Amino acid sequence: MIEEFRLPDLGEGLPEAELVQWLVEEGDTVALNQTIAEVETAKAVVELPSPHAGVVARLHAQAGDVVAVGSALISFDVPVGAGEAAQPGAERAGAASSSEEKSPPNLVGYGAAPRGAGRPQRRARASAPARDGRTDTAVLEAAPHDVVRRLDLADPPHERPRSTPPVRKLAKELGVELSLVEGTGASGLITRADVQAFAERLGAPARAVPAAPASPRVLEPRERTTRTPIRGVRNATAEAMVRSAFTAPHVSTFLTVDVTATTELIASLKADRALHGHRIGILAIAAKAACLALSRTPSLNAKWDAESAEIVEHHYVDLGIAAATPRGLVVPVIRDADALTLPGLADAIGALAETARSGRTPPADMMGGTFSITNVGVFGVDAGTPIINPGEAGILALGAVRRQPWEHKGEIALRDVLTLSLSFDHRLVDGEQGARFLTDVGGILAEPGRAMLLR
Structure with missing residues (x-):
């Protein structure tokens, strides 16, 4: 009995995905939930498990093809009577099926299978x-x-x-x-x-192959252009940024702060054996400061709901952290970041950055943020005007920490200085509110003890 598996909605509501590679071939025998392919969406590389146990009858697409959701992806020759046995796997993959109609499973959060399990x-x-x-x-x-x-x-x-x-x-x-x-x-x-x-x-070792006689080097003509298809993360980022830039009226404001006290705090935390293994840096402390400041400026932790004609203020902080990856810019989200301690926040930032760079962030982990931070300082940049993520009210950018002359206690001294950039949606946030948030964050970075005054 031939069973056709169609590309499911991978939990992002996107209409298509690119087939990265097949992990099976026609004629291969596959087990239920065995990983059969890798597909790349606009947000992540996702592994597809097989909803059937049987023999691969036909591959309907090739690596590099862009496949529409609902289109035939692979066909299986399944033994008669095995359909019911495959159902538990489909349920695990998020499938909703009935005796009259079957819909493809919602495959979200699948990582690499253990060695020997689900591999062709x-x-x-x-x-x-x-x-x-x-x-x-x-x-x-x-x-x-x-x-x-x-x-x-x-x-x-x-x-x-x-x-x-x-x-x-x-x-x-x-x-x-x-x-x-x-x-x-x-x-x-x-x-x-x-x-x-x-x-x-x-x-290291010498190869046991006779050296071929040297041949004249032939210089290939230099390509004058390179064309890359606009799809995947780059296309999704472009669409989101254009939608945000032409929907939300952006306002940007800046604040330069002496953060010497924070850099000294970071040094002391690194020397603390009790905190060994927690990589607490300027980004983690700024993230904690932002969570505290948002509690005093709730308009920056809100969204403009045009459909219901309402402003929705969030009483939690799902903090997006912009991450540059080989596939492009992604913004994975730390859920309930405001409830985390500083070491917990640092650990969460490190974990999501590592996962994002490998391209394995689940699509669900890159949606639903309430406020975002981007650390442009890691690229040696002092300031910028970041574009707000759609559905959020603001985004904070951290510039590079630079050692430079600065007024300190009535004298000129070498201090660690950083510039904060805040972009906010002027429909939701007034200039006074944006300035208050930025000075709250800057105040904590200038004097970390000020965090004790905020609630």
Whole structure:
């Protein structure tokens, strides 16, 4: 019995997704909930689990194709009577089905499966054959011994290496075959360090291949332009920023602050053994200051609901932290950030940044923020006019901390100075309210003890 699986709504309400790669081929036998493909939406790379157990009958799209939600993605040859057995997996994936109508599962939050679970069995590829047909000895010497033993067998099936898209890109650039690399990450995940270490070992010994005679270098004509399709994160970011810029009347205001007391506090916290493992930096302290200041300026923690003709003030802070990733700018959200301690806030910022850079932030974690912060100082920038995320009332930008002459206690001294930039929606926030918020944040960074005065 042929069962057709259509691309589901991945929880973002987006009309399409790009197929990054298939993890199965036509003719492969797959298990229920086995990961069959990776698709990239406007916000994240998502792994799709199989809703059926059976044989892959047909792949309806190729890697790189943009597939519309609801379009046929893959067909399975499922044994008769197995449909009911597949139902628990569909329910786990968020499917709503009945005897008359089936809708595709809502696949949100799926991460990499443990080693050996839900991965297709494939045959090992010849990883680095020499020109005379023999295996390159440098590759075999660089590979772990258990991998070499597998290659010595009669081409047995083995698991597809577990890795993230950035790691696979790095491996391709370095000419490293991932099937020879042993992962040291969680559940055998191959990391960037694993690939780099393998590449270094690969380059160390001399290759047992005669050197080819040098040939004249041929210079390729330089391309005058590069064309990149507008899709994925870049397209979603562009649409959101244009919608925000032409919907919310932006006002930006700036405040330059002596933050020497905060940098000294950070140094003392790093030396505190009780806080070992918590990376508390200027961003974490500014985030805590913003949460405190929002309690005194609720108009900056609100949204303009045009449909209901209401201003909605939030009594919690879901704090968005802008993160630059290889796929573009994303803004993952820390839920109830105002309820976290400073170490907890620092840990949350570190975790979401790492997840965002790997492209694995669940789409649901990048929606529903109430206020955002962007740290442009990490790029050496002093100030800017950030664009508000749609649905929010403001965004705070942190500039670079610079050591410079500054008036201090009636004298000129070298101090750590930072510029804060605040953009806010003038429909929701008056100039006085924006100024009060910014001076509250600046006051805490200038004198961290002032946080004790806010509630």
